[in-house]
Amino acid sequence: MDPDRELVERARDGDQEAFADLVRRYEVRVFNLARVSTRNDEDAEDLAQEIFVRVFRGLRSFRGDSAFRTWLYRIAVNATRTQAGRPGLFGWFRRAEPEETDGTDPLDTLQSADAVEESAAYRDAIDHALGRLSPDLRMAVTLRDLEGLEYREIADVLGVPMGTVMSRISRGREKLRPILAEALGWTTGGADDAPERAE
Amino acid sequence: MSKCEAAEALIVREVDGRLADGEAAILAEHVSACGSCRAKRLAGQQVARALARRTDAPVPAWFAARVSARVFGGEPQGWIDAVNWRRWTEWMLPVAAALLVIAVAVGNRGAATTSGTNEDAGSSTAAASSVDTLAWSGDVETATGLSVLGSEVTSDELLARMLGTASTETEGK
Numbered sequence: 001m002d003p004d005r006e007l008v009e010r011a012r013d014g015d016q017e018a019f020a021d022l023v024r025r026y027e028v029r030v031f032n033l034a035r036v037s038t039r040n041d042e043d044a045e046d047l048a049q050e051i052f053v054r055v056f057r058g059l060r061s062f063r064g065d066s067a068f069r070t071w072l073y074r075i076a077v078n079a080t081r082t083q084a085g086r087p088g089l090f091g092w093f094r095r096a097e098p099e100e101t102d103g104t105d106p107l108d109t110l111q112s113a114d115a116v117e118e119s120a121a122y123r124d125a126i127d128h129a130l131g132r133l134s135p136d137l138r139m140a141v142t143l144r145d146l147e148g149l150e151y152r153e154i155a156d157v158l159g160v161p162m163g164t165v166m167s168r169i170s171r172g173r174e175k176l177r178p179i180l181a182e183a184l185g186w187t188t189g190g191a192d193d194a195p196e197r198a199e
Numbered sequence: 200m201s202k203c204e205a206a207e208a209l210i211v212r213e214v215d216g217r218l219a220d221g222e223a224a225i226l227a228e229h230v231s232a233c234g235s236c237r238a239k240r241l242a243g244q245q246v247a248r249a250l251a252r253r254t255d256a257p258v259p260a261w262f263a264a265r266v267s268a269r270v271f272g273g274e275p276q277g278w279i280d281a282v283n284w285r286r287w288t289e290w291m292l293p294v295a296a297a298l299l300v301i302a303v304a305v306g307n308r309g310a311a312t313t314s315g316t317n318e319d320a321g322s323s324t325a326a327a328s329s330v331d332t333l334a335w336s337g338d339v340e341t342a343t344g345l346s347v348l349g350s351e352v353t354s355d356e357l358l359a360r361m362l363g364t365a366s367t368e369t370e371g372k
Contacts, residue, residue: 145250177242
């Protein structure tokens with residue numbers, strides 16, 4: 001049974017608190033999905049807000065054929081496709097900044113993952129690396145490795161066959177490897193060079 | 200489907216720990232003989248571990264409240280929206296641009312007017328100087344009579360008339 005069903009039904013009936021609970025339940029996931037696409041917190045917040053607005057507007061047409069979470073991710077993915085190419089006013093300024101300053105890529109600022117793994121710099125490096133992938137590969141890898149969705153759910157969200165999902169994840173990871181190696185200073189052990197994440 | 204294409208899906212599932220026992224043996228046999236798939240498996244393992252170590256970005260404070268305000272409309276929720284400086288600035292940009300255009304237009308008009316009345320400006324300066332002289336010399340009556348120079352309704356005609364009067368009175372004394 002869909003764990004969100006009760007909240008969804010109440011929100012659909014206009015219960016503002018129920019909708020707020022849904023937002024709070026998924027805000028971290030949606031915000032981070034948006035951040036991978038926008039690569040900065042400000043635009044990510046705008047995009048995440050837009051996603052939840054679309055979710056609310058679509059609640060009446062949500063029939064429960066899929067889990068609410070799957071449906072929400074579908075809306076989120078569509079929103080990132082349409083919005084990511086349209087940065088806000090400040091996005092244009094930010095987009096121009098790196099080329100106009102010293103021309104360095106944020107990835108280049110990371111010499112080693114040792115000291116910064118838990119930091120925002122590590123997150124920025126990962127997000128910028130993902131940003132170098134095509135949207136299809138980026139979304140497949142993001143949904144699997146950052147959002148933790150199962151293959152079947154990713155296929156439902158993206159509307160593609162399972163085989164396509166597996167292929168996109170594989171190719172996405174393969175393309176990411178040299179980008180991350182350069183950014184994080186990997187030698188031979190790859191991610192093993194970095195210390196384990198503190199839980 | 201080639202063996203490598205089949206192995207691709209197995210590699211993904213192996214990296215994610217979703218491989219069945221029988222599949223593991225098949226993949227191991229293929230990878231041992233295929234350098235390309237071996238490299239693909241290593242890349243998959245390294246990247247998946249690196250991405251797993253990415254910590255979530257913290258959601259901005261009051262995010263849910265701002266979403267509710269957008270969805271349900273009505274009044275902004277207290278100072279929550281008021282502190283959103285970014286949205287404020289974006290809203291103010293068109294206003295600032297309009298003010299700039301107005302300022303430039305007024306500036307141009309003022310410059311044109313000034314260049315056409317430089318001579319008048321010169322006589323006005325002389326008049327003001329005369330008033331100052333009268334006031335400091337203790338001629339309060341005359342100075343009071345000329346106080347109209349400081350009023351907002353001063354016109355060129357009035358200015359000329361008052362200057363004439365002041366000159367006459369000063370000469371008489």
